[in-house]
Amino acid sequence: MNVFVEQLPAYFGKVVDVFPSDRPPSVLIICEHASNRIPDSLNALGLADDVLMSHVAWDIGAMDVAKSLARRVSGVLVCSNISRLVYDCNRPPDVPSAMPERSEIYDILGNSGLTPDQCDERVTHVYRPFFDAIREQIQVYRDTLRLLVTVHSFSPTFNGVDRQKIELGLLHGRDARFAEAMMRCLPRTLSLKTHLNEPYSAFDGVTHTLDTHGLVNNLFSVMIEIRNDLIRSSAQQDDVAALLAPWIQETLQDLTMQDT
Numbered sequence: 299m300n301v302f303v304e305q306l307p308a309y310f311g312k313v314v315d316v317f318p319s320d321r322p323p324s325v326l327i328i329c330e331h332a333s334n335r336i337p338d339s340l341n342a343l344g345l346a347d348d349v350l351m352s353h354v355a356w357d358i359g360a361m362d363v364a365k366s367l368a369r370r371v372s373g374v375l376v377c378s379n380i381s382r383l384v385y386d387c388n389r390p391p392d393v394p395s396a397m398p399e400r401s402e403i404y405d406i407l408g409n410s411g412l413t414p415d416q417c418d419e420r421v422t423h424v425y426r427p428f429f430d431a432i433r434e435q436i437q438v439y440r441d442t443l444r445l446l447v448t449v450h451s452f453s454p455t456f457n458g459v460d461r462q463k464i465e466l467g468l469l470h471g472r473d474a475r476f477a478e479a480m481m482r483c484l485p486r487t488l489s490l491k492t493h494l495n496e497p498y499s500a501f502d503g504v505t506h507t508l509d510t511h512g513l514v515n516n517l518f519s520v521m522i523e524i525r526n527d528l529i530r531s532s533a534q535q536d537d538v539a540a541l542l543a544p545w546i547q548e549t550l551q552d553l554t555m556q557d558t
Contacts, residue, residue: 309337309338309339310337310380310384310420310423310424311335311337311379311380312379313378313379313380313423313424313427313428314376314377314378314379314427314428314431315332315375315376315377315379316374316375316376316377316431316435317365317368317374317375317376317377318374319368319372319373319374320372321372322439322441322442323371323372323373323374323439323442323443324371324372324373324442324443324444324445324550325368325371325372325373325374325443325444325445325446325447325546325550326373326374326376326432326435326436326439326443326445326446326447326517327364327367327368327371327373327374327375327376327447327448327449328364328375328376328377328432328446328447328448328449328507328511329357329360329361329364329375329376329377329378329448329449329450330378330382330386330387330388330428330448330450330507331356331357331360331378331382331386331387331388331450332356332357332360332361332364332377332378332379333356333361333377333378333379333380333381334350334351334355334356334381335379335380335381336350336355336380336381336383336384337380337384340384340408341408342408343383343384343406343407343408343409344406344407344408345383345404345406345407345408349404350381353451353452353453353526354383354401354402354404355381355382355383356381356382357449357450357451357452357526358451358526358529358530359451359524359526359529359530359534359535360449360450360451360524360526360529361377361449362529362532362535363449363451363524363529363535363538363539363542364377364449366535366536366539366540367447367449367539367542367543367546369539370539370540370543371543371546371547373447374435374439376428376431376432376435378424378428380424383398383401383406383408383409384397384420384424385397385420385421385424385425386398387424387425387428387429387507388448388504388506388507389503389506390506390510391417391421391425393503395503396421396425397409397412397417397420402456402457403457429510432507432511433511436511436515436517440515443515443517444517444518444550444554445476445517445518445519445520445546445550446507446508446511446512446515446517446518446519446520447519447520447521447522447546448507448508448519448520448521448522449522449524450521450522450523450524451523451524451525451526451529452464452467452497452498452523452524452525452526453525453526454525454526454527456497461497461525463491464491464493464496464497464525465490465491465492465524465525465528466490466491466492466493466522466523466524466525467492467493467494467495467496467497467498467521467522467523467524468480468481468492468493468494468495468520468521468522468523469494469495469496469498469499469500469504469505469508469520469521469522469523470494470495470500470505470508470519470520470521471500471505471508471509471512471519471521472500472505472508472509472513473508473509473512473513473518473519475518475553476518476519476520476549476550476553477494477495477520477521478494479549479552479553480520480545480546480549481494483545483548483549483552484545485541485544485545488541488545490528490538490541496523497523498523504521505521507521508520508521518550518553522542524538
């Protein structure tokens with residue numbers, strides 16, 4: 299029995315937040331790693347406070363960028379309200395990285411030796427509500443939604459690898475159309491060093507949300523990765539959202555016209 303999990307079922311609390319649009323939206327924005335919250339019953343998964351505040355536990359700045367972006371494009375926003383260390387909502391239940399025992403240099407003691415029942419509990423109380431919230435928004439706005447955008451941030455270094463050359467990444471899963479179209483529509487005034495499928499790609503297993511909810515629902519899709527030292531302050535977060543919003547809208551308009 300994992301000593302960091304109570305004998306009784308853990309209380310996960312509210313695991314997903316949905317922020318509605320002020321009008322029927324064309325864009326669904328998702329932030330899978332919005333929070334570093336770990337329920338008290340999981341005893342911080344055995345981690346120190348500084349680790350829980352780092353990129354190991356969440357995507358720093360991503361939620362506020364997603365909120366600002368949603369306001370600017372009148373999109374509906376779905377955010378996870380629990381740390382990816384409890385359950386990574388951008389992973390399917392059958393992969394080890396959904397409840398990782400190690401993240402970068404840190405052993406996640408609270409995820410070591412989880413029983414099948416403990417894993418099922420997290421799937422039931424964290425992953426499924428998040429999955430269902432996305433599916434519900436797609437169903438509610440099926441007549442107007444055209445695009446799914448997931449918002450993430452990444453650290454300047456990872457496992458000793460310097461990623462300073464990348465400031466913004468556009469990633470795709472099985473459907474490359476929107477990410478490639480955004481690269482073709484790069485704003486002339488864009489100052490961020492932008493790369494396709496960097497610092498991750500589908501080969502890293504990061505496109506679960508895109509592939510699960512995108513093309514199957516006839517939605518374009520793209521994952522946006524922002525280096526987290528560029529979105530530490532509210533002003534920086536708004537600036538990046540202000541850059542992304544017209545770029546996304548222009549790309550969506552162009553692709554929609556091509557489809558008609």
